[in-house]
Amino acid sequence: MLPTSIMWKTVSEDCNLACDYCYYSSCQGQLTGKIRMIEDDLLQKVIIQMMGGSQGSVSFAWQGGEPLLSGLPFFERVVQLQSYYAPPNTLISNALQTNGTLLNAKWAEFFRKYSFLIGVSVDGPEHIHNKRRKTGSGAGSYALVMKGIEELRRAKVDFNVLMVIHEDNVEKAGVLMEWLEQEQIDYVQFIPCMDFRSQEVSAAGKYLITPEQYGRFLCEAFDIWYREGTPRISVRFFDNWLQRLVGQEPEACIFREECPSILILEQNGDAYPCDFYIHDDYKLGNAGLESLESLMNSPIWNTFHAQKRQLSNHCMNCEYLHYCHGGCPRNRVGQQQSESPDCDYFCESYRMLYAHGEQRMRKLAKSILKRHQISFPGRNERCICGSGRKAKLCCAR
Numbered sequence: 001m002l003p004t005s006i007m008w009k010t011v012s013e014d015c016n017l018a019c020d021y022c023y024y025s026s027c028q029g030q031l032t033g034k035i036r037m038i039e040d041d042l043l044q045k046v047i048i049q050m051m052g053g054s055q056g057s058v059s060f061a062w063q064g065g066e067p068l069l070s071g072l073p074f075f076e077r078v079v080q081l082q083s084y085y086a087p088p089n090t091l092i093s094n095a096l097q098t099n100g101t102l103l104n105a106k107w108a109e110f111f112r113k114y115s116f117l118i119g120v121s122v123d124g125p126e127h128i129h130n131k132r133r134k135t136g137s138g139a140g141s142y143a144l145v146m147k148g149i150e151e152l153r154r155a156k157v158d159f160n161v162l163m164v165i166h167e168d169n170v171e172k173a174g175v176l177m178e179w180l181e182q183e184q185i186d187y188v189q190f191i192p193c194m195d196f197r198s199q200e201v202s203a204a205g206k207y208l209i210t211p212e213q214y215g216r217f218l219c220e221a222f223d224i225w226y227r228e229g230t231p232r233i234s235v236r237f238f239d240n241w242l243q244r245l246v247g248q249e250p251e252a253c254i255f256r257e258e259c260p261s262i263l264i265l266e267q268n269g270d271a272y273p274c275d276f277y278i279h280d281d282y283k284l285g286n287a288g289l290e291s292l293e294s295l296m297n298s299p300i301w302n303t304f305h306a307q308k309r310q311l312s313n314h315c316m317n318c319e320y321l322h323y324c325h326g327g328c329p330r331n332r333v334g335q336q337q338s339e340s341p342d343c344d345y346f347c348e349s350y351r352m353l354y355a356h357g358e359q360r361m362r363k364l365a366k367s368i369l370k371r372h373q374i375s376f377p378g379r380n381e382r383c384i385c386g387s388g389r390k391a392k393l394c395c396a397r
């Protein structure tokens, strides 16, 4: 078995920004030595295997640090190897997450040509963004990021925005939604800010916002997003919920029953099962020394996958379990003393949102099904949303 996708930490922790909440990079925006690069042999070895085992599609995600620090020639080599080794009619998808400050016309043209999907991190309007997302010298990065977004727009590159939700914007859902509207950004993902490093897997979760704050944020954003059942912007959390309600599997890992089998590679080839589990206890091996297949056969996957399935009594008895599936196991660490012991730290946030928006979301899901002429299950059949209840006692009420 091969991974469904590879997420590669292209330049390891190297980054030109010093965002104070970063869970991964520790270089504080100070790039003194040579940028850490993926060796060509390693790159080639991984691409050959992924292409060799492709079932019609192959997907790569490039992350950092800041992946653009690896330079355009590196990514030209990536697409060259991908197209050389891809079997005929293979759909190759590349996604790249960037802080946006190094984007220019050349990068944008390259991304358009090879259909990269770009994620840009922006925390909202300038006065919010610049508080936390600073360069190594302490200056705000907003102007550079927005210039980068302009380049993407000019070249017609598909992009979305990742917004970290922290103390400075959690009470400002209205401001953030208005900013998205003003800037005509169509896709956004909210990420509640954590205060632990992904390399410290057993440390109790520490977060910069409370579950109640995040819950209020989600409810307010939802009210603005819903627009009488005609949302304009795609908000990843709400879209995933909707996916479940129209009978599809959500794409985001935290809403799925199982953590996906994506391989996270460090720049040097060290392999892990998840971006939040970059630790020796979860190291599957090294892609330079072992085949991807043998990394996927590591018994560590069993330990890793078992965590998501180990649900607390709270979750087992929760009316929203079919939407949430217990959230993210990393967010459960150290939650024994909380209101919802052994649940995801943001359990209360999720429950607030589900209670607040469920009726409207069901209505929206029904109208989507109708528009696509997908018939709703009979009243006595199992509901399409995965609750296990009869439709008449669930979404068909």
Ligand code: SF4
Binding pocket: 314, 315, 316, 318, 319, 320, 321, 324, 325, 326, 327, 340, 343, 344, 346, 347, 348, 350, 351
């Ligand atoms: S909402 Fe809370 S209790 Fe319900 S499944 Fe999610 S984490 Fe568990």
Ligand code: SF4
Binding pocket: 253, 254, 259, 260, 274, 275, 276, 308, 327, 328, 329, 330
């Ligand atoms: S542990 Fe959390 S972040 Fe990692 S794959 Fe599972 S749900 Fe996703």
